[in-house]
Amino acid sequence: MLGPTLAAIDSKLKEIYDDLATNVTHIYGRQDLHLTIDLVYHSPLRFYYDGKLLRKGYPEVLILGDTRVGKTQCAEALQAHYGLGILAGGESMSFAGLVGGLQQIGKTWNCTWGKIPQNNRRLVIIDEATGMSEKDISQMSSVRSQGIASVTKIQSQETEARTRLIWLANPRSELTVNQFSSGVDIIESLIHAPEDIARWDMAIILSKDEIDFDHMTLRKREPVPHVYTAELCKNLVLWAWTRETREIDITDEAEEMCYDLGKDMCKKYSSDFTLVNPSEQRIKLIRLATALAARLYSTPDGNRLVVYPRHVQYIYNFLNRIYDSKYFKYDSWSTNQNSGSQLINREAIKEFCLSITPDGCLKFLDLKTVRCKDIEEYLGIPADEAKHKLSTLLLNNALLRTRGDYYRKVPEFNLLLAEYGKKNGVHKEKEF
8 A cells, every 4th residue: 555645745734733833833935844843853862664673664864054034033933833852052062961960079079961862762953053063963962873872981881872963054255145156165164974864764955035034024914723722732743742662553565665765866866965874864754754644643543653665655755845945055066076086088188096105106105185285295296296296186186175275086097096005115115
């Protein structure tokens, strides 16, 4: 059984968010924003998928955009309407405030847990995440991946922190969304580490230019009957949160569709940006699809939550739409990455490899990122000549810019470095 049609799902979600936008959030024209928040709110804690227990069954999302796009107002309004979850901001926006820290009282060290472990099995909205340092975000790896909060200083402490997380952020630079070339660059302005980006199940980019702010917050509109009241909405969220693993039924067809559509997304979107990656995309799809099924109260008896293939298909379409949007452009960015991964003039790159000393070639291979200064030092050449070499590598797609003055080597360039490094090393041994 495929489940409800895509048109039926779309119609139901429109009905829900027309009601909530008119009577609760007063943020109009942002159905995608409402749905993104709701997918975290309506997610079960864990469930079985493909015969294995998925201990983290709840998705984690990033909502990144300009100021005055309604992201905080929408999240605050839904949080108040549901009466569940908390909004963390201000003084809480540090590792100690969110996860925990140690305090010394006399000669004794005591651990004070932060907002995330305090809300274990519930939900935290991290507002103004731009105020966090990249180091603080990276330190949250065990919380985000394993649901364990740990503090390691004078002594080590651990506690459960299986907490649903919604991240709200602006671009870290002073630029607005429309001044970036793609959503990839916008997200990387917040955090660069691939492993930290990969832990978000989805991200959405919001620009102030998409919808006029006065129109988005206009109060004088046609009334919409308030069917989705606070009590009904809270009960549905609690119903999703209290589903036991035995009460969550993911159909075989839905599991198969996650594999197939996950592969399609990995072919379309470059894993050089790890939001979509081969090892996890099917898991991200099933987390979001299960949350969507709960949001739509997909149950035959009021107890079992059933996830159908159409729930997976709808999430797949939803993700493709927001990733291909005007301001995200994950699709066109991926196309450029894939086309840029092929060396244009292999002979010019071979010449570069041969110009490096035997040891330098292998050391250059070990570099994760490359600067012009590295070329200058490894080749033992003046700065002007190093710039010319860098230009040659860039024009022939051997290097791709990551951020600032840093570049990354494409796989084919690494293969040539390894090949010529090995040859040079053998040659050097024979000479000796």
